[in-house]
Structures are given as C-alpha cells and as structure tokens.
Amino acid sequence: MRRVGAALLVLWLAAQVSAAPAACKFHRGEHVVLYSAADDPSVLVWDSRARLREYHAASFDEAQAMLPHAILVAPGTRAEVIDCVPNYVESPIFRQPDDAIGVVITSGPHRGSARWVLGSDIRAIP
C-alpha cells in the first residue's frame, strides 16, 4: 500500500513539473531592439497578440488580409517590454512555439505605440 502511495506521489510530482509554465525570454521593463532574422529585417508589429498568432498560422492570402492590423517598423527600432506570453505563437515552420511579447515602441515614427511582436524578432540591448 505504501509503495503504491509513493508511486502515485512520484507520478503527481512528475506531472506538476511537466505542466509548469515555460519562462519568457524577455521580462517586463527590459529594453530591446526590433530586428527580424528573416530576409527582410523590418518587423511587423501587431495590434493584438491574437492577430500575431493568427498571422503565423494563416495562409498567404489570409495573412495579406490581416495587414491593416499591423505596422512595419524599421530594423533597429527600440522598445520596452511590457508583457510576455510564453510559447504563444505556433507555426508549421517553427521547430517550437515562440513567445508573444508586448512592447511599447520607444523610437521612430511609431514611438509610444503599444503592440505585440514575435519573440524571435527582438534582441536584448547589451
């Protein structure tokens, strides 16, 4: 009976560990630079994290239709992290889910805008 109880406890602990939320790569208050690793280094920033996710899961035509909800910022635009949802964005191409990062743009023509951007499109300022 004791052995069964111990085994159940071990299983419960293992389940808790595997279900623990993944940590974000960026944290609130962190200053970052926007820069895309794709062929075009400019970055699309979105008015909501849901659209950010939909864009990466959408077909090409669907993605084009969503463009009015995005702004294109030049590479090197500065921002400050205000929120993070880990592993929120999934794509058939990504090897693993990416974070959705909420930022306030702090430079360029869109300074002051609060938007959502893909975790891999931002770099920490050393």
Next chain:
Amino acid sequence: MNVPLARFTGTLLMTAFLALTLAFAVQGTFETRAQIASTFARQAQIQRAQLELEELLRLQIDEENSLRGYSLTRDQFYVSEYQLAAAGYDAQENTIRKVLAAQQLLGPLRLLRDYAALQSSWRAQVARPLLRHPRQRLVALDKRNKVFADYQAESGVAIRQSLAATDAQLVRTTQMQLDRSAYVRAFWLLAFGLLAILFNVYRSRLNRELEQERTITEILQQAFRSESVPLPHCEVGSAYVSATNHIAVGGDVFDVYRLSETDALVLIADISGKGVDAAVLTAFIKFMVRAIALRCSDPAGILAEFDVALSKAVGNPYLFVSMFVGVLDTQTFALKYGSAGHDCAYLRRPNGVEQLAVTGPVLGVMNEPFASRTIQLAPGDTLVLTTDGLSEIRNRAGEPLGAGTMALIESADPRAQQLADDLVRQAKARGGRRLRDDLAILAIRVLDTEPDRA
C-alpha cells in the same frame, strides 16, 4: 542403384549444391551492389537539388535586394541587377524542377511550385508596382513585401526540410540495404561453408571407401595371380600394373597352367567390370578355365563351355569378358588357341610382329560358335598377350597407342620378363605415369634349345 553410380550422383549433387550456393552468393552481391549504387545515385541527385535550392534562394534574395536598392536609391544600376537576378532565378527554378521531377520527388516538387507561385505574386504585387512608380514609396507595398519575405522564407525552409527528410530516408534505406546485404551474404557464406565441410566429409569417406576397395581388390588379384610357372624349353615373363584411377582397378587376369607333361594352358582375359566384383570374377575365370581345360584341350570348346558357365554364374547382362585361351605343346611348340574378342595377342618372330586373329565373339554377349586356330612357334618366337590397357594407353595429346603396340613389342627386349617390363615402362612413359586401365602382360618365349621331340 549400383555403388559407383550412387557415388557419382552424390558427388554431382554436392557439387551442384556448392555451385548453386556460390552462384546465389555472387548474384546477391551484385544485386545489392546495383541497389546501393541506385540509392547512392538518387542521393547524389537529392544533394544536387539541395545545392541548386540554396542557389535559388540566394538568387531570390538578390532579386529582392536589388529591388530594395532601387527603392532606396532610384539608381538604374539596381534595375539591371534586378533583371539579371530575376532571369537567373527563373533558369535556376527550371533546373531544380527538372531534377525533382526526374527523381519523382513529388513532395519537394509541390513545395517548389508553391514557392514559385509566391515569387510570381511578389513580382506582380510588389516588384512591378515599385518599378513602375519609383517615386512613390507606399507603406502598404513595404508591408506586403514583408509578408512575402516571411512566407518565402517559410516556404524555402519547407523545401529544405522536405529534401533533407528524403535524403535522411535514403540514408536509412542504404543502411538497411547494407545490413540486409551483410545478413544475406553471411547466410550464403555460412551455407557455402557448411556445404563445403559436408562435401569434404563426403569426399573423404568416399576416398576412404575407394581406398579400402582398391586394397581389397589388389589383395584379391595378388592372391589369384599366377606366379611364374616354369615351362620346358620356354621362358615366361609377366607384368601387372593397376590403374592409377581407383575405380578402374580389378578386371584383368592371366594364367599359365600345366595341363600335362607336355601341354600348358595359356590364358589372358579382360573383364568389362571393375572393382572387387571384377577381382572376384578373375578368380572364377582362372579356376573355371583350368577346370574345363583339364577335360577339354580344344580352346574353342573351352571358350564355349566357359561362356555357358559365365552366363549361369553371373546375372549381370552388361558384363562381358574378352579372353585368349591357348594350349601350348611344349615339345612341338604348336599353339592351339581361341580368342573370344581378345585382339591384344601378338606373335613376335625374328622377322616381325603379327597380331593373332580373333576367333569368336566376346564372352557373355551372344551365343555364337568359337573357333580354334593352330600356329607353329619356333625357337626365338615370343607369344605376347596383353590386355587393352596397353593398346589404349594414350599420350598427352589423347591419342591411343593402337597399331603402335606392335612396333613397341618389336622394339622391346627379346627376353620374356624384360619384354614385359619394357612394355610396362613404355606404357607408363607414354601415359605420363598415369594408367587409365589395368595392364596385364604375359610373354612366353620359345628358347633356342632343341626340344625333345617325341
């Protein structure tokens, strides 16, 4: 099935199994080689497609960068760069399409079509509007360009992954083929080895049996062979050599036997069979002919009686005997003889050698009458009786001695024993130390001393 036939069949079967196993092993090796070569060729084509794809993606970036350069600087240089990259892109896309189609890589081919469709849309929706209105820089176009860039990057990655997956699958297939080839080859090697061991055991047993049989045969022949029987006014010489081939030993017999004070039985015979059975039959011939000759002094009668006795004693319809029977009067030197198909009897006289005619058919074949002939021997004459082991001895070119036998006899030493030994030596020399058949020689030379004529 008789023993020699069973041995031959066994040897043939084992050899056939060995050859078959070897053939399977060799054929399997070539088949695997062909399969692996085909897989490697396909893999080489996929790797070529991967390299061509990287070139295509580079040309696409060149095209996009040229357009970006033109958008920023309005320099016509970038337009020509753009056109150059676009032409290169189109040619490259065509090349990859052909490679993928030739290799039936439908997955990557479908992804390439998607990529090409994106590129085509990009040219229509981004590149051409920008080239047409270089003064305008529309934010919407930039955003659209970004979407194209993202999707083309994703599409490029998808093609890369698809090709890499196919390549990995081929590597796994090659590995499996190599493994399978190793297992199959090991199996056939094992089978071949086991069969070779079995074959060796079988051959060893067969050789042992043959050796035992040969020993028995030789012992029997030695036991039944006539020792030198002295004949008045005559010199007797003999020789017997067994065949080098074990299976061929045992079918020749000769005998010299005193029937009375004056008469002597002279016999030589060749049995068609070989081995222990034939050796035993030589004893039967020797003693049966002696027994008949004691009652009947006519060689034709001896042969006729023996023929009847042989057919009753031996139930083998394929066995026959060639025989020369002579009754020599050692006082008058008159030789009365009968030859049942035995054409290896010669008379050597000072002026040459003559072959003694056959006077009837071989024994054990047909019931035809035998005849006797009488010849008169003179001092210095030698009766030379041999078996066909001499006339059929072959030289290296495979030609039998045949009619050359008489020349050989003529050139041999005149003394009876030396003549027999000479003929054996010559036969061995001609056959390259190999005798296909047993060889028996009996020589009776009439001496020069004046006989006591009654």
